[in-house]
Amino acid sequence: MNAxxxxxxxxxxxxIGKSFPGVRALSNVDFTLYPGEVHALLGENGAGKSTLxxxxxxxxNRDAGEIRLDGKAVNFNSTGExxxxxxxxxxxxxxxxxxxxxxKNLTLGPSRDALGVISWGKARKRAREKLxxxxxxxxxxxxxGSFSVAVQQLVAIAHALDDDTSVLVLDEPTASLDAQExxxxxxxxxxxxxxxxxxxxxxxxxxxxxxISDRISVLRNGNLVGxxxxxxxxxxxxxxxxxxxxxxxxxxxxxxxxxxxxxxxxLVARDLGRKxxxxxxxxxxxxxxxxxxxxxxxxxxTEMTKLVFGAIRSDSGELxxxxxxxxxxxxxxxxxxxxxxxxxxxxxxxxxxxxxIRENIMLSMQAKRGWLRQLPRREQEKIAGExxxxxxxxxxxxxxxxxxxxxxxxxxxxxxxxxxSNPGILLLDEPTRGIDVGAHAEIITLxxxxxxxxxxxxxxxxxxxxxxxxxxxVAVLRDREKVGEIDGADINRDNIIRMIAGDDxxxx
Amino acid sequence: xxxxxxxxxxxxxxxxxxxxxxxxxxxxxxxxxxxxLIVAGSxxxxxFEIRIVEGRLFGNLIDILYRAVPTALVALGxxxxxxxxxxxxxxxxxxxIVGAVIVWRIKMGxxxxxxxxxxxxxxxxxxxxxxxxxxxxxxxxxxxxxxLMVAGRGIGMLxxxxxxxxxxxxxxxxxxxxxxxxxxxxxxxxxxxxxxFLALWLLIRRTALGLFIESVGGNAAASNLAGVKAxxxxxxxxxxxxLLSAWAGVIMTADTHTSDPVxxxxxxxxxxxxxxxxxxxxxxxxxxxxxxxxxxxxxIQALTTATLISGLPPEYNLIIKALVVLSVxxxxxxxxRKAIGSLVSRRAS
Numbered sequence: 001m002n003a004x005x006x007x008x009x010x011x012x013x014x015x016i017g018k019s020f021p022g023v024r025a026l027s028n029v030d031f032t033l034y035p036g037e038v039h040a041l042l043g044e045n046g047a048g049k050s051t052l053x054x055x056x057x058x059x060x061n062r063d064a065g066e067i068r069l070d071g072k073a074v075n076f077n078s079t080g081e082x083x084x085x086x087x088x089x090x091x092x093x094x095x096x097x098x099x100x101x102x103x104k105n106l107t108l109g110p111s112r113d114a115l116g117v118i119s120w121g122k123a124r125k126r127a128r129e130k131l132x133x134x135x136x137x138x139x140x141x142x143x144x145g146s147f148s149v150a151v152q153q154l155v156a157i158a159h160a161l162d163d164d165t166s167v168l169v170l171d172e173p174t175a176s177l178d179a180q181e182x183x184x185x186x187x188x189x190x191x192x193x194x195x196x197x198x199x200x201x202x203x204x205x206x207x208x209x210x211x212i213s214d215r216i217s218v219l220r221n222g223n224l225v226g227x228x229x230x231x232x233x234x235x236x237x238x239x240x241x242x243x244x245x246x247x248x249x250x251x252x253x254x255x256x257x258x259x260x261x262x263x264x265x266x267l268v269a270r271d272l273g274r275k276x277x278x279x280x281x282x283x284x285x286x287x288x289x290x291x292x293x294x295x296x297x298x299x300x301x302t303e304m305t306k307l308v309f310g311a312i313r314s315d316s317g318e319l320x321x322x323x324x325x326x327x328x329x330x331x332x333x334x335x336x337x338x339x340x341x342x343x344x345x346x347x348x349x350x351x352x353x354x355x356x357i358r359e360n361i362m363l364s365m366q367a368k369r370g371w372l373r374q375l376p377r378r379e380q381e382k383i384a385g386e387x388x389x390x391x392x393x394x395x396x397x398x399x400x401x402x403x404x405x406x407x408x409x410x411x412x413x414x415x416x417x418x419x420x421s422n423p424g425i426l427l428l429d430e431p432t433r434g435i436d437v438g439a440h441a442e443i444i445t446l447x448x449x450x451x452x453x454x455x456x457x458x459x460x461x462x463x464x465x466x467x468x469x470x471x472x473x474v475a476v477l478r479d480r481e482k483v484g485e486i487d488g489a490d491i492n493r494d495n496i497i498r499m500i501a502g503d504d505x506x507x508x
Numbered sequence: 509x510x511x512x513x514x515x516x517x518x519x520x521x522x523x524x525x526x527x528x529x530x531x532x533x534x535x536x537x538x539x540x541x542x543x544x545l546i547v548a549g550s551x552x553x554x555x556f557e558i559r560i561v562e563g564r565l566f567g568n569l570i571d572i573l574y575r576a577v578p579t580a581l582v583a584l585g586x587x588x589x590x591x592x593x594x595x596x597x598x599x600x601x602x603x604x605i606v607g608a609v610i611v612w613r614i615k616m617g618x619x620x621x622x623x624x625x626x627x628x629x630x631x632x633x634x635x636x637x638x639x640x641x642x643x644x645x646x647x648x649x650x651x652x653x654x655x656l657m658v659a660g661r662g663i664g665m666l667x668x669x670x671x672x673x674x675x676x677x678x679x680x681x682x683x684x685x686x687x688x689x690x691x692x693x694x695x696x697x698x699x700x701x702x703x704x705f706l707a708l709w710l711l712i713r714r715t716a717l718g719l720f721i722e723s724v725g726g727n728a729a730a731s732n733l734a735g736v737k738a739x740x741x742x743x744x745x746x747x748x749x750x751l752l753s754a755w756a757g758v759i760m761t762a763d764t765h766t767s768d769p770v771x772x773x774x775x776x777x778x779x780x781x782x783x784x785x786x787x788x789x790x791x792x793x794x795x796x797x798x799x800x801x802x803x804x805x806x807x808i809q810a811l812t813t814a815t816l817i818s819g820l821p822p823e824y825n826l827i828i829k830a831l832v833v834l835s836v837x838x839x840x841x842x843x844x845r846k847a848i849g850s851l852v853s854r855r856a857s
Contacts, residue, residue, distance in 0.1 A: 311733055336736035349733055352726035354794040355719075363723055366716045367735035374716040417734060 010035045010070060010166055011056065011087075017064030018051055025051040029065075029224045031217060033167060033198045038189060040201045040209045040230070042242055043219035044297050044462040045196045049202055052219065053169055057089045058082035073116055074354040086138055088160035089169040098145030103127040105144050106159055134188050150181030154188065158347075161192075168192065169200040174208060186212050204297040205479075206235060235501045239296065240493070243464035263287030266425050266456040267339075269308060271317030278303045280316050281482035283475060285425060285456040290447060291470030293460035294496050299477040301460035302344055305427045308458065309341040310334045321425070335368055340423035342414045344430040344460075346407070350414040353403030357395060358384040360402045360413050364421040387416035392442065415443070425456045432466060444470050464493055478502055533788040536839040537803045540786075540832060541810055545569075548814035555817065564690035568813060576809035577701045578603075578756040580802050582776055583783035584708055585749030587801040590784050592745045593717075593725040593793025594642060594649035599753040600776045601660020602634045604769035606757030608667035611678050611767040615671040620682040627761075628754045634660070635750020639743035653746075657777070664769025676767040687762035697759050704755055708748070709798055717794060721745055725793030779808055786836050807836070 011033040015427065018026040026048045033039055043049050046477050054060040056067070058076030067074050069085055079089070098103045106127040107118060127140045136154050144152055153173055160168065170189075174182045189212060193199060203215055209216060210230055218225040218241040225241045265439040266285050273280030278300045285291055293301045304313040308319065309490050310329040318327040321337045331341070343349035351360055361384045366375060375383075384398040391412040395405060402413055418426060431447070432440045451457055461467050467474055474486045476499040527839040548568070577799045582599045589596045609630045609762040613623045633773035634656060641652035668676055712718035724738045732738050760773060785791070786807055787800030811832055815825040838844055 166596075280718065309733075331733050332735045333736060341733060343730075343733055348727075349729050352723045352730055352794070354726045357722060359719055359723070363719070363731070363734040363736065366719060369716070371716040371720055374719075421735070 003150035006338075006454050007034050007036070008071065009033060009068075010423075012068040012071075013052070013065065014068070015065040016052065016055060016067075018055060018062055024222050026055075026062075026222045028508045029219070029222070030227075031056075031224070032227075033200065035166065035196045035198050036193055037214045038193055038201050039210050040200045040203065040213035040216045041219065041471060042202075042204070042209065042238070044242060047219040047242075048222040049219055050171070051222075053089065053171065053200065053202070056082070056167075057087055057169060071124050076343060083162070086162070086166040087169070088162065088165045088167070089171065090153075090156050090160045091171050096152060096159070098143045099143055101142060102131075102138065102140040102144055102147075102155055105155065105463045106130055106140075108159075130161065131155070133161060134158050135191075148181070149444050150177050150184060153177065153181075157188070165197070167198045167200070169202075171324065172204070173201075174203060182208065183388070206238065206296070209238075210235070214270075236497050239497050239500050242296065243462065243497070263289070263454060266291060266322060267308070268320045269317065270319075272307055272314050272319055272340065273316045274303075274307060274312060274314050275316075277312060277480065278307060279481040281475075283308070283458075283482070285458060287424070287456050288451055288454050289472045290457045290459060292467035292474040292491075293458060293477065294464060294467045294474050295477030295500060297324045297462065298480075299460075299500075300480040300482075301477055302429050303459060303480070304482070305341065305429045305460050306343075306478065308468065309339060309427055311341065314432075332367065335421060337362060338422075338424040339427065340364065340425070341427040341433060342411075342418050342429060344433060346410050346414055350434065351402050351410055354401055356399045357388070357393065357402050357405070357413055358398040361387050361398075361416045361420050364417050368421055383420055387420060391416055391446070411443070415446075419450075425458075426450065427458045429460045432461070432463065433457065440466075464496060467491075467496065468493060476500055528662075530672075531624045533797070533840070534800060535799060536836055537786050537788070537807060540836050541803060544807065544810045544814050544832070548810070548817060551814075551818045560693060563693065565693050565696060568817065570695070572806065572810050572813050573698055574695050575813070576753050576805045577697045578760050578773070579776060579779050579783060579808060580805035581701060581704060581756040581759075581802065582773075583754050583780040583787075583801050583805045584798060585752030586777070586780040587784045587787070587789055587796050587798060588712070588721065589649070589749045590781075590789050590791060591721045591725045591793060591796035592742050593728075593791075594742065594745065595653065595781070595791070596638060596746060596749045596753075597650065597653040597777050598634065598638060598656035598660055599749065599756075599780060600773040601657050601664070602631050602753040603752055603757035603760060603773040603776065604661045604664035604767075605634060605667065606630050606754045607761035607767040607772055608664040608769055610680075610683070610758065611676050612667050612670050614678045614680060620680050623680070624683065624686075627758050628751060631750040631752075631754020631757065632747055633750070634753070635747035636743070638750065639746035642746060643739040645717065645740040658796075664767070666768060668769065677765050677776060680762065683758060683762035687759045700755075700759075704752070705798065705802065708752070710832045711748075712796060712798060716722070717741075717744070722794055723794060725795070727794075734790065779805075782833060783808055788840060807832070826847050 009032045013031040016026055016029045016031070029048070029052060031052060041049050041052070051060065055062045058079045074085060076085070081438070103120070103124050107123045124140060126297060129136065131140065134154050135158060136151070136158065138147065138151060147155070157168070166506070173185060177185060189199060203209060206264065213228060213230050216230050216233060216238065217227040218238065220242060226294050251450060263286050266287050269281065269283040271280040271282065293304060295301050303312060307314050310331050310333065313328065313400065318325065319329070321339065324337060326334065326337055329337070334341070347353070348428050352363070360378055362375065362380050369375065381398060387393070387397065388398060393405070393409050393412045393416070395409065402410060405413065411433070415431065428447070431443050444466060447457060447459060459467070459470055468491055471491060472488065474491055474496060475482055476486065476496060478500055483502065486495050486499065555568050558565055558570060560566070586596055586599065606627045608621055610627050613626050614620070618626065638653050638656060641647045642649050643656065686696055686700060691699055712721070720731070720736050720741045723734070723736055724741045728738045756773070761767060764772070783804030784801050786804035787797050789795060789797055789801065808829070811829050812825060815828055816822070
C-alpha cells in the first residue's frame with residue numbers, strides 16, 4: 001500500500017519553531033509529507049497541531065526552521081500565497097455561507113474574471129466541475145444550508161480543491177459526521193490519494209486514524225514525539241505518546257497519598273447521561289477522595305464534569321448529593337448544595353475579564369448569598385486577600401482586571417472563586433491547562449491538600465501523569481462512554497492506557 | 509517662554525495626581541461640560557447669573573439641570589440595561605404610554621396619588637415585557653425593544669381613546685408640583701431626581717445587583733456557571749429601565765399638562781444612549797457608571813442650552829452636538845487615552 005516512501009517528498013518542514021507571548025507553541029518540529037499519502041496528525045488540545053498547520057498554510061509565520069516544497073525553500077506570508085502553491089485547507093467549522101447557493105459559495109474567493117465581474121454561467125460550469133472531482137452530483141443552485149453536514153463538508157473540500165492543489169489539509173473533517181457520511185468522505189479521500197495528492201488528516205478518532213492513514217505523527221506540548229507507519233505502531237503505544245510523562249517530581253512528593261481510606265459518599269450518579277453527549281454512567285465520589293477522569297480528547301471528560309454540575313442538562317438517570325436528589329439541577333442549585341466547578345475554557349466559561357480579581361473571586365459566593373445580602377466590602381477584600389495569598393496569585397492588588405493576569409494566575413482565580421464558595425465537592429476540568437510547570441505542581445499539591453481536608457474532588461485531565469499523581473481512583477472514558485474504573489494500587493500509566501485503548505487494541 | 513517650558517520638561521516631574529486625572533475615565537466628560545459652560549459664559553455675559561423668582565431659583569445653570577432631568581432618568585435606566593450588554597429602544601414609547609395612562613386615570617377620577625402609582629406600574633409592566641422578550645424568548649435586545657418602540661405610541665393613542673381622546677389636557681396639583689414646583693427655592697424635580705439617583709445607586713452598589721449585572725454583561729456563560737441567574741438579572745435590568753422611564757414620563761407629562769403619544773420624548777432613546785456612552789459606558793456591556801451617565805446627560809443638555817443662548821440658528825445645534833460627542837468619544841477611546849497618557853509621562857521623565 002505504501003510505495004510512497006521512495007518518492008521525493010512534496011513538503012518538508014524542518015526544525016519549525018513558534019512562540020506566542022508566554023507560550024512556546026512549537027519547538028524543533030519536523031514534518032514531511034509525500035505525494036499519495038494520508039498523514040495523520042495527532043495530539044491533545046494545545047499540543048501544537050493547529051499551529052503547525054497554520055504555519056504550513058501561511059496563516060502564521062514561523063519563528064524558526066524552513067519549509068521546502070518539492071525541494072525548493074518557500075516562505076508563505078498569507079494563506080493566499082500557500083494556495084497559489086497548491087496547499088489548501090478545510091477547517092473544522094465549515095467555512096461556507098449557509099444562505100448562499102452552492103455555486104456562489106464555490107465562486108467566493110480570489111476572482112479570476114476580468115475586472116472582478118462574475119459571469120454566472122461560467123461560475124455554474126466551474127462549480128459543477130469542482131463537484132464532479134468529488135463525484136458529487138447535487139443541485140448547485142440550492143443554498144448550502146439545505147444540504148446535510150456531510151455534503152456541506154464535501155462542498156467545502158471542493159471549494160478548497162483546485163486543478164493545481166497538491167496538498168490538502170483536513171482539520172477534524174469527521175467531527176460532525178455519522179458513520180455512513182464518514183465512509184463517503186473516506187472513499188473520496190482514497191480517490192484523491194490515488195491521484196497523488198498529499199493529505200494531512202487531523203482527528204481524535206483513533207479508529208479512523210488506523211482506517212485511512214499511511215503514516216502518523218504525534219505532537220505533544222509543541223514537540224514532535226514521533227512519526228510512524230500506521231501499520232507499525234500499536235494503539236497503546238500511540239496513546240502513550242499522546243499523553244505525556246512530565247510530572248516526575250510531583251509524583252514523588254505525592255507518593256504518600258491516601259493515608260486514610262475514603263470517607264462517606266458525597267455524590268452518587270446513576271445512569272446519568274445525555275444523548276449524543278455521553279452514554280449513561282455510574283459515578284460515586286467520597287469525602288477525602290480524588291477521582292481522576294482519564295480519556296483522550298473528545299472522549300467525554302468535559303461532558304462528564306458538566307453533567308455532574310448541571311451545566312449540561314442530563315436526559316437520563318439520577319444524581320444524589322449528600323443523599324439529596326439533585327437530578328436535573330441547574331449550576332446554581334448545584335452550587336447551593338456545595339458543588340463547585342472550574343471549567344476548562346477559562347476565557348469563555350470561567351472569568352469575567354473586565355471585572356477585578358476581587359469581584360471574580362466573590363462571584364460564586366455572592367450568588368450563593370443572593371443579591372440582597374451583599375458581603376461588606378471589607379470582608380470581600382479580606383477573603384480576596386486570603387485567596388491571593390493562599391494560592392499565590394501574582395498581582396500587586398486585588399482590584400486589577402482579571403484579563404491582565406497571566407494564564408496560570410487566571411486559572412488560580414477560577415479556583416479561588418470555587419474555593420470561596422466553600423464547597424464539599426470540587427469538579428476540576430483541566431486545572432493545569434496552559435500553565436507553567438511550577439504552577440502545575442502547586443495545583444496538584446493543592447488538590448491533594450483539599451482532599452486531605454475532606455473534600456471530594458473530580459479531576460478531568462489530558463495529562464496522564466497528573467491523573468496518576470493526584471487520584472485515589474480513576475474513571476476511564478472512551479468515545480463518549482465510561483468504560484471502567486481503576487482503583488488504588490492498580491493506578492498506573494499502563495493500566496489506564498490499556499483501558500483507554502480498549503479490547504480491540506491487539507489488532508494493530 | 510520656550511526656555512521655561514523646556515525647563516519644566518527636564519526638571520519637574522508630573523505629579524501623580526495629574527497622571528491619575530489624565531488617565532481617569534471621568535476627566536473628558538467633566539472637562540467637556542466645564543468647557544461648554546465657559547464658552548457659553550463668554551458668549552453670554554449673564555450666563556452664570558442665578559436669581560430668585562417667585563420663590564424658586566432661576567438661571568441658566570438651574571435651567572440646564574432642570575431640563576436634563578428626564579433625559580438623565582432615562583439614561584440611568586439605559587446605563588443599567590447597557591451594563592447587561594443590552595439596549596432599550598422603547599424608552600420614548602414607555603413615556604408616551606405613561607402619559608396616556610396618567611390622563612386616562614385623571615379623566616376617570618382616580619385620586620392623584622393612585623395615578624402616580626398607576627403611571628409607575630405602567631412603566632414597570634412595559635419593562636417586564638421587554639425583559640421577558642430578551643431573557644425568556646432570547647430575542648436580541650435591539651429587536652425586542654424595537655417592538656415596543658414601534659407599538660408603544662400606538663398603544664398610547666389607544667389609551668387616549670378610552671376616554672374619547674377629545675381633550676387630553678389636565679390639571680393635577682400633585683403631579684405638577686412634582687414636575688414644575690419647588691421646595692425651598694429648589695425645583696422639586698431636581699430633588700426628586702436626586703432621590704431616585706440615590707435609590708438606584710444604593711440598589712446597584714450597596715446590594716450585589718450591580719456585580720451580577722456587570723458579570724452577566726461581561727460574560728453571561730461564565731456568570732451562569734458561577735451560579736448567577738443570568739436570565740433573571742437581565743429581566744430586572746429592563747424592569748428598572750421601564751420604571752425610570754416612567755418617572756421621566758410623569759415629569760414630562762405633568763410639565764406639558766397633556767398627553768401627546770405621537771411626539772412626546774421623540775428620540776429620547778438616542779440622547780439616553782449618548783449620555784451613557786459619553787459617561788464612559790461601552791455598548792459591549794459589563795460596566796455601569798451611574799454618576800458619569802448623569803454627567804453625560806448634563807453635557808448634552810448644556811450643549812443644547814448653550815447653542816440656543818449663543819444666538820446661533822437652531823440648525824447648528826445638532827451639528828455642534830455631533831462634533832462635541834465625537835471629540836469626547838475620541839478622547840475616551842483606549843488608544844487616545846494611552847497616547848495622551850504616554851505623552852504626559854514622557855514629559856515627566
